[in-house]
Amino acid sequence: MMSDEDLVARSMGGDLDSFNQLVLRWERPIYALAYRVIGREEDARDVAQETFLRAFRALGGFKGQAKFSSWLYRVTLNLCRDWIRRERRTPVAQAPEGVDIIELAGEATPAESIEDLVTRKELGRAVAKAMANLPDEQRTAIILKEYHGLTFQEIADLLDCPLSTVKTRLYQGLTVVRRQLQEAGVESAFRGPQ
Amino acid sequence: MICDKELLVGYLYDELTRSEQNEFDRHLGQCRECRAEVEELRATRTHLALWRPPEPDLGFEIVRRPAAAASPASRWSISPIWGLAAAAVLVLAAASAIANLEVRAGRDGFVVRTGWNRAVDSSAAGVAAPPSESRSADAGAAELQTILQRVTELELRLSRERPGRDSLVAVADTSATQPAGAAKLTDAEILKRVREIVSESEKRQQSVVATRVVQAMRELEAAYRTELVRLQQGINQNQGLRDAEVYRQREMLNQVYRLVGQQR
Numbered sequence: 001m002m003s004d005e006d007l008v009a010r011s012m013g014g015d016l017d018s019f020n021q022l023v024l025r026w027e028r029p030i031y032a033l034a035y036r037v038i039g040r041e042e043d044a045r046d047v048a049q050e051t052f053l054r055a056f057r058a059l060g061g062f063k064g065q066a067k068f069s070s071w072l073y074r075v076t077l078n079l080c081r082d083w084i085r086r087e088r089r090t091p092v093a094q095a096p097e098g099v100d101i102i103e104l105a106g107e108a109t110p111a112e113s114i115e116d117l118v119t120r121k122e123l124g125r126a127v128a129k130a131m132a133n134l135p136d137e138q139r140t141a142i143i144l145k146e147y148h149g150l151t152f153q154e155i156a157d158l159l160d161c162p163l164s165t166v167k168t169r170l171y172q173g174l175t176v177v178r179r180q181l182q183e184a185g186v187e188s189a190f191r192g193p194q
Numbered sequence: 195m196i197c198d199k200e201l202l203v204g205y206l207y208d209e210l211t212r213s214e215q216n217e218f219d220r221h222l223g224q225c226r227e228c229r230a231e232v233e234e235l236r237a238t239r240t241h242l243a244l245w246r247p248p249e250p251d252l253g254f255e256i257v258r259r260p261a262a263a264a265s266p267a268s269r270w271s272i273s274p275i276w277g278l279a280a281a282a283v284l285v286l287a288a289a290s291a292i293a294n295l296e297v298r299a300g301r302d303g304f305v306v307r308t309g310w311n312r313a314v315d316s317s318a319a320g321v322a323a324p325p326s327e328s329r330s331a332d333a334g335a336a337e338l339q340t341i342l343q344r345v346t347e348l349e350l351r352l353s354r355e356r357p358g359r360d361s362l363v364a365v366a367d368t369s370a371t372q373p374a375g376a377a378k379l380t381d382a383e384i385l386k387r388v389r390e391i392v393s394e395s396e397k398r399q400q401s402v403v404a405t406r407v408v409q410a411m412r413e414l415e416a417a418y419r420t421e422l423v424r425l426q427q428g429i430n431q432n433q434g435l436r437d438a439e440v441y442r443q444r445e446m447l448n449q450v451y452r453l454v455g456q457q458r
């Protein structure tokens with residue numbers, strides 16, 4: 001499989017297919033990042049789409065100092081910030097009110113009971129709510145670390161802040177989430193994956 | 195060693211150097227508080243992993259738009275009158291294109307095409323076409339040539355009045371030269387002439403365009419109705435069977451869920 005850097009080089013040479021391979025490779029992580037930052041499915045989709053359009057238009061300015069993925073993350077986070085500012089909203093924990101057994105059954109692993117499935121869904125919703133209550137900086141640091149596996153240094157570069165600040169934001173954010181989950185009674189109710 | 199939260203986070207995410215990790219391991223052996231905190235934050239990380247975004251229907255793809263036709267006009271300085279003349283030519287070109295006429299301005303003058311990929315000039319005049327379409331296209335081409343010749347005349351007159359200006363309108367036919375001793379035109383006269391040209395062209399093209407639009411609309415509507423009927427038949431056929439099956443499965447699973455709940 002070709003590396004991101006190779007595909008970027010080909011894209012810069014005018015190969016549209018190579019850029020579309022990058023899109024295919026990164027559209028889900030970018031959508032997931034946008035969704036977790038702003039909390040709205042449709043808007044996250046729009047942000048993801050706009051990210052790739054901007055990246056394509058600005059490809060000539062990509063000098064390769066950072067990884068292509070980091071560059072995409074930066075564009076996405078900027079768009080999310082614009083969205084939050086424009087909408088004057090705090091991110092929301094979007095989740096359906098009811099639990100659809102049919103839908104859950106489709107997601108079940110063979111060893112998982114329906115009861116555990118329901119608990120898992122409820123826990124996911126509680127996590128989303130706790131995350132939505134965090135300050136932007138702490139939430140973003142946790143998202144980049146937990147769900148995208150960036151190193152402390154990569155996060156610091158992406159957010160233009162010192163390494164120690166990233167660690168502090170992570171520690172504080174995790175502590176708040178832990179407390180909120182405990183207050184919601186989640187820790188004792190959920191047995192965790194076996 | 196005091197409780198260092200940065201080290202604790204580094205330990206949690208396995209991003210410490212070997213020596214830092216050994217140091218923190220020793221600290222954990224002595225500090226019950228940090229030990230408990232590491233365990234609790236590990237549990238929190240496990241819970242965080244369960245927050246998943248919905249599965250979206252993405253499939254983004256960057257598609258290049260067809261390249262726009264080259265615009266040599268950008269090289270030229272355009273006065274208001276020349277702008278008007280250019281606008282007139284564009285209007286004529288647009289109307290002609292709808293009526294299967296194509297006009298392109300090139301370095302060597304205008305290229306006029308009629309019908310589907312059929313050139314009007316003598317080199318391609320022999321290409322076969324349906325008689326009615328050929329007649330209307332040829333008539334349109336002849337009319338267009340006349341109009342273009344008149345625009346060219348205007349251009350040449352203005353060139354004499356305003357020497358040194360670049361020409362926006364390319365010469366369509368070099369044999370269509372300016373009659374000798376032509377009178378000078380004022381801007382108002384030019385404006386009037388251009389309006390007349392546009393008006394004449396619009397009138398003549400209107401009927402051809404209207405006929406073709408109506409024909410296209412009828413074809414589109416017929417195709418749409420056929421497809422609609424076909425789809426409806428398919429949907430009606432499948433809907434009955436599917437509804438019954440989904441309802442049965444949903445009832446069964448809900449019953450299972452209720453039983454599990456009662457046994458808890």
